[in-house]
Amino acid sequence: MSPGAADPMEDGLHFRRSARNRSTLITLAVIWLVLLTLLLFLEAAWWIIAFLGAFTLPALWDLVRDTQSGLELSAYTLSWFTGRRSAEIALEDIDHMRLDTRLDFSVRATAVLKTGRKIRLPFECTPPHQAFEDALTAQGLKVRRTHFQLRQ
Numbered sequence: 001m002s003p004g005a006a007d008p009m010e011d012g013l014h015f016r017r018s019a020r021n022r023s024t025l026i027t028l029a030v031i032w033l034v035l036l037t038l039l040l041f042l043e044a045a046w047w048i049i050a051f052l053g054a055f056t057l058p059a060l061w062d063l064v065r066d067t068q069s070g071l072e073l074s075a076y077t078l079s080w081f082t083g084r085r086s087a088e089i090a091l092e093d094i095d096h097m098r099l100d101t102r103l104d105f106s107v108r109a110t111a112v113l114k115t116g117r118k119i120r121l122p123f124e125c126t127p128p129h130q131a132f133e134d135a136l137t138a139q140g141l142k143v144r145r146t147h148f149q150l151r152q
Contacts, residue, residue: 013135015127016070019062028063031056069125073135078111080125089119096142099129103148 035053038044069082079088089111098110098118107129109121126132136143 012073012075012139013127013132014070014072015125015132016068017124018066018068019124020066024059024063028056028059067124069122071121071125071127071132073132073139075139080121082122082125085122087119089113091139091141094141096144097136098144098146099133100149101129101145101147 032053035049039046039049067083069080071078071080075091077088077090078094080086093113093115095112095114098112100108100110102108106123107126108123109126109129109132111119111121113119127135133143133145
């Protein structure tokens, strides 16, 4: 299974993602190359380059630590983990799942419990939205899709 791929299981879904991947490395390298070009050839102020470069530090930290995240949907539970955080919800406690498409075209997942409480799943541990939606409906959960709302 490739990194960041969803693996449909017989009775659910298993998804795992690693922060140490090619796209993170390439993105950081391109940003640093642009910043270095600005510094050397366009003679930008070093403090501006340092300020802009500081925004890449969280990605660099994840790359070095190789933070793992994932989600597992079984016949009875929905569980996820990211870094040191983890959680598990019994499927019988979930009223419906809400998949919200944001303005940047990312999809955020929220478990709405029967008590009315909403639990937002961390973005880094959610699988591709179509595979996730298919697995949720296969487990008998209602899925509500919303697109491009400014207020959630």
